[in-house]
Amino acid sequence: MDGRDLLEADALRSFAVFAEHRNFTTAARELHISQPSLHVKIRKLATALGVELYERDGRRLTLTAAGDRLAAYALDSRRRAEEFLRELDHESAPTLTIAAGRGALRWVIGESIERIGRQGRRVHVITADRDAALAAVTSGRADLAVVAHDPPGRQVEARQIAAYRQVLVLGAEHPLATRRQVRLGDLDGLDLVVPPAGRPHRRALDRALHDAGVRWQVAAEVDGWDLLVHLAALGVGATVVNGCVGLPDGLRAVPIHGLPEVRYWATWRPARRPVVRDLLDQFGTDR
Known part of the structure; x- marks a missing residue:
């Protein structure tokens, strides 16, 4: 048993992996357990919480609203555990995951990513359109998204970082x-x-x-x-x-x-503010 196992409930960690793949076979393989065992873990978790966590649409599995919230919480818990263990081992700051479109990555935030990389921060990029980028933030797969045009909804925090004619x-x-x-x-x-x-x-x-x-x-x-x-x-x-x-x-x-003008917004969930603060500082004031 490693440090992550001590910091995370087994069922919660299993659900985080399942929520990422939306597939029992793939998730069970990653967790190195049998598919029936994973079914049991998630069923017990749903029973304990008193909610349905996923539903079937033909062969496709989708998370319920409660499942989406639990997935975000589970991923946050998983990342916080990893970040804490890195601090104990005196490792570098946690990897920052950013979701944005190709144009934003190249011309809007490219220099900011480069600067934070020179400071020793690792950056993982997800190329996504507006809807997919926002979904990555709300699901916990991304720490921060950069989107254009209208500001994001109230379920996330946001700051305008640029505006161009x-x-x-x-x-x-x-x-x-x-x-x-x-x-x-x-x-x-x-x-x-x-x-x-x-x-x-x-x-x-x-x-x-x-x-x-x-x-x-x-x-x-x-x-x-x-x-x-x-x-x-x-x-x-x-x-x-x-x-x-x-x-x-x-x-x-x-x-x-x-x-x-086309406005660009950085957006994140409140729980990830400590992780994205360095990058927000790099954006500076609205351009």
């Missing part, structure tokens, strides 16, 4: 490239490289252009700021991105009047 990206030879600023009406008739339908940035852009009476054509649909800019560099069409996005030679970024 939206810019029109096009070839340096285009007539609009010499402007200090363009209006939405100036985009009339343009071929645009845009995210796929349904993405938050695409929905907001569709709505703004429609309200302004702008006629435009879809030149290509790709996911991610880097691919939007890449296709613009290939001459496929102009694109609209956040002002933080780096551009290759031959492209110009012109601020767009009439589109709101």
Whole structure:
């Protein structure tokens, strides 16, 4: 029996592994116990708590609301045990797990991650869209998430860490490239490289252009700021991105009047505030 076993109830540790995989066979294998034994542990835990912890949807297992809360608690307990044991052994600070989209990781928080890494802090990254990043935080799989646009809900703590103007990206030879600023009406008739339908940035852009009476054509649909800019560099069409996005030679970024700034939020559960404090300090004030 190691230190972690002493610090954690066996049933709670087993449920944490099950909640991570949502699969009895995989969880039992990781725990080095039989599948029937794992069933018994979780059934006894549910009985003791007086709640259902999971339900079946065909072959798929999903956690109930109570199961989600217990999973987050179990993962917190597991991490706190690991952190305490590292302190006893005089090891480095615990690994910080961050969930964020590709664009945020590259252009919004990339430098902050680099700085905290130079301080000796290990960082584990989960690449995820907004919904998946928030789910990773609420489930306990991530310590902190970075999401764009609207602030997260009240079940988590959050702080705005950045805000960027939206810019029109096009070839340096285009007539609009010499402007200090363009209006939405100036985009009339343009071929645009845009995210796929349904993405938050695409929905907001569709709505703004429609309200302004702008006629435009879809030149290509790709996911991610880097691919939007890449296709613009290939001459496929102009694109609209956040002002933080780096551009290759031959492209110009012109601020767009009439589109709101895109805000970025760091969000975490209150229980993980001590773990994420160092990274929050690196973000500094809102940009």
